[in-house]
Amino acid sequence: MIRISCAGAGALLLDAAHGAFNDSVQERIWAVARRMAALPEILQAVPGVNNLLIVFDAVQYDPATLEHSLRAVWKDTLVDASPAREIVLPVTYGGTFGEDIPVVARFAGLTEEEVIAAHVSGEYRVAAIGAMPGFAYLTGLDPRLAIPRRASPRVSVEQGAVSIGGGQAGVMPCTSPTGWHILGKTEEILFDAHRPEPCLFRLGDRVKFRRVG
Amino acid sequence: MIEVLTGSPLNAIQDLGRPRTMTLGVSRGGAMDSAALKLGNLLLGNDIDAAGIEIVFFPFKIRFHADQAFAVTGARGVARLDDEPLPPDWAAKARAGQILTLHAPANGARSYVTFAGGLDVPVVLGSRSTDMKGGFGGYQGRALEAGTRLAAFPSDAKDMPSSGYGLAHPCDLPENVAEVRCLPAAEFDAFTDDSRALFFEQLWTVTRTANRLGYRLESETPLSLRSPLELLSHGIVPGTVQVPSAGMPIVQMADANTCGGYPKIANVIEPDLRLLAQTQTGRQIRFIRVELDEAVAAVRADAIRMHELGLALQSARATLLAR
Numbered sequence: 207m208i209r210i211s212c213a214g215a216g217a218l219l220l221d222a223a224h225g226a227f228n229d230s231v232q233e234r235i236w237a238v239a240r241r242m243a244a245l246p247e248i249l250q251a252v253p254g255v256n257n258l259l260i261v262f263d264a265v266q267y268d269p270a271t272l273e274h275s276l277r278a279v280w281k282d283t284l285v286d287a288s289p290a291r292e293i294v295l296p297v298t299y300g301g302t303f304g305e306d307i308p309v310v311a312r313f314a315g316l317t318e319e320e321v322i323a324a325h326v327s328g329e330y331r332v333a334a335i336g337a338m339p340g341f342a343y344l345t346g347l348d349p350r351l352a353i354p355r356r357a358s359p360r361v362s363v364e365q366g367a368v369s370i371g372g373g374q375a376g377v378m379p380c381t382s383p384t385g386w387h388i389l390g391k392t393e394e395i396l397f398d399a400h401r402p403e404p405c406l407f408r409l410g411d412r413v414k415f416r417r418v419g
Numbered sequence: 420m421i422e423v424l425t426g427s428p429l430n431a432i433q434d435l436g437r438p439r440t441m442t443l444g445v446s447r448g449g450a451m452d453s454a455a456l457k458l459g460n461l462l463l464g465n466d467i468d469a470a471g472i473e474i475v476f477f478p479f480k481i482r483f484h485a486d487q488a489f490a491v492t493g494a495r496g497v498a499r500l501d502d503e504p505l506p507p508d509w510a511a512k513a514r515a516g517q518i519l520t521l522h523a524p525a526n527g528a529r530s531y532v533t534f535a536g537g538l539d540v541p542v543v544l545g546s547r548s549t550d551m552k553g554g555f556g557g558y559q560g561r562a563l564e565a566g567t568r569l570a571a572f573p574s575d576a577k578d579m580p581s582s583g584y585g586l587a588h589p590c591d592l593p594e595n596v597a598e599v600r601c602l603p604a605a606e607f608d609a610f611t612d613d614s615r616a617l618f619f620e621q622l623w624t625v626t627r628t629a630n631r632l633g634y635r636l637e638s639e640t641p642l643s644l645r646s647p648l649e650l651l652s653h654g655i656v657p658g659t660v661q662v663p664s665a666g667m668p669i670v671q672m673a674d675a676n677t678c679g680g681y682p683k684i685a686n687v688i689e690p691d692l693r694l695l696a697q698t699q700t701g702r703q704i705r706f707i708r709v710e711l712d713e714a715v716a717a718v719r720a721d722a723i724r725m726h727e728l729g730l731a732l733q734s735a736r737a738t739l740l741a742r
Contacts (some may be wrong), residue, residue, distance in 0.1 A: 209605070211548075211605035212602050212603075212686065212711055212714075213602070213604065213654075213655070213656050213658075213659060214602060214656055214659075214686040214687070214688055214689055214714070215602070215660050215688055215689060215711070215715045215717070215718045216656075216689060216718065217656050219605055219653060221605065221653070221656065223650075223651050225513075227651060228690050237559070237570060241698075244478060249438050249439055250439050250441050250442060251442075252441045252442055252677065252678075253442075253654075253656035254651065254652050254653035254654050254678055255447075255651035255652045255653065256651050257440075257580040257651065257653040257656075259653065259654030259655075261438075261441070261656065264689070264714075264715050264718045264719070265718055265719050265722045268715065269711060269715065270569040270711075278692075293471040309517030325510050327593060334652065334678065335442060335444050336442075336444045336445065336652070336654060336676070336677040337444055337652070337677060337679070338552060338553075338676060339444045339445045339550070339552065339553040340443065340470070340675075341444050341620065342442055342680075343652055368467055372680070377653070380520070380552060380553060380554070397443075397444070397553070399445075399543050399550075399553055399555035399556070400543070400555070404443055404544065405443050405444070
């Protein structure tokens with residue numbers, strides 16, 4: 207069962223979530239996004255976490271017609287067959303960039319070393335890209351580390367910060383506010399507007415962290 | 420060559436933004452009052468999406484180092500070319516050495532200065548707009564500082580009446596209470612009956628934190644959900660009205676994050692985003708509910724109006740030049 211709602215005259219949000227994140231729903235989201243994006247009337251098809259936003263020009267196209275195409279494509283699409291790449295990010299845990307490790311340890315009832323071990327041994331997947339340039343929502347976080355977001359977001363967290371929040375993992379592609387908890391830092395550049403492919407990550411990539419320093 | 424004489428972290432180069440970069444996490448960006456930027460370009464015979472300067476911090480001054488046709492649109496304050504006052508929504512020709520000054524507007528919040536030919540800065544990810552969050556686009560990815568020198572693409576300045584010209588009836592700006600039309604969004608029905616009614620009945624004040632990312636609004640009674648709701652992150656567009664748990668709505672604007680997770684009560688329809696963009700801090704707005712067919716009709720009427728305005732300005736220019 208899916209729900210489709212209007213996001214203004216020129217966008218539709220397809221929501222396929224039922225409670226917690228579901229991997230196979232996400233693979234279907236990617237496949238539907240790819241097919242929708244290929245339609246000439248679609249400006250962009252933006253996968254979220256178990257949902258999909260499509261944006262079009264309402265001057266030329268009727269929302270009702272596009273809702274119909276979206277439902278038809280959803281019904282007719284099952285999985286995404288595109289092969290996943292694997293990306294390994296070196297991370298320095300702790301120190302000034304790991305200021306939230308003690309908080310996470312208390313929340314999870316683990317030692318600080320166990321928190322790092324749980325994070326670094328995870329096998330993650332890029333479910334969606336968004337929020338800020340090049341930010342990837344990584345699923346696959348050890349459920350013991352599913353600490354809620356901070357009650358009040360930090361005003362500024364530096365580029366490269368390796369973070370967790372709301373049951374997901376991520377890496378800050380640029381210096382920005384965030385309510386996620388910081389465990390470490392990577393030197394990898396996740397986004398560069400001037401690269402041929404600006405984002406380091408692609409949807410569906412498998413991501414691992416490697417402890418350094 | 421144009422030299423910026425007054426620096427501000429808020430005044431920056433914008434065009435119509437990036438319509439296809441959400442999948443990179445890059446905001447649409449572009450002029451907050453896109454109609455004002457389009458009008459500024461149409462007055463000069465530019466492409467409608469040529470890059471100009473969005474001004475939020477006043478007074479704003481530039482010096483022309485060469486003869487240059489320009490237009491001033493958007494928020495209305497005193498604008499002078501040297502000592503000579505300029506009417507609102509007006510195009511004129513500056514001579515080398517002249518200084519354009521824009522003072523704080525009495526009405527509206529954002530002014531636009533456009534230049535014949537459009538500003539010559541590199542296209543990054545399909546647009547010349549400044550993306551402050553990503554630090555790219557516009558002038559070196561940042562706001563305009565005092566001393567910044569900008570060039571416009573060459574244009575045929577003979578196409579502009581030397582005396583200047585503009586709109587006899589300048590574009591509407593919100594007075595008193597801005598009425599902003601919106602469509603119910605995905606979680607509209609998840610709010611209590613009272614909250615759904617209050618959303619449209621209460622007047623909402625634009626708070627001090629309103630900026631290009633979003634407009635935080637305030638009113639007497641916070642909005643509440645029937646029961647707490649945890650949403651997975653999803654794509655959001657400018658105009659999305661989110662309601663965080665404190666119950667005060669935030670309208671996402673041009674530089675909003677491309678994904679979010681707060682419940683959405685409504686979406687401001689595309690042609691009315693400019694009304695919000697032109698509402699000053701401390702002023703009030705009212706949300707008006709429309710149905711989808713009305714929203715689509717409004718988007719189309721807006722596009723037709725802009726197209727007709729372009730044709731009318733083209734023929735006005737021709738008439739004035741023939742004199």
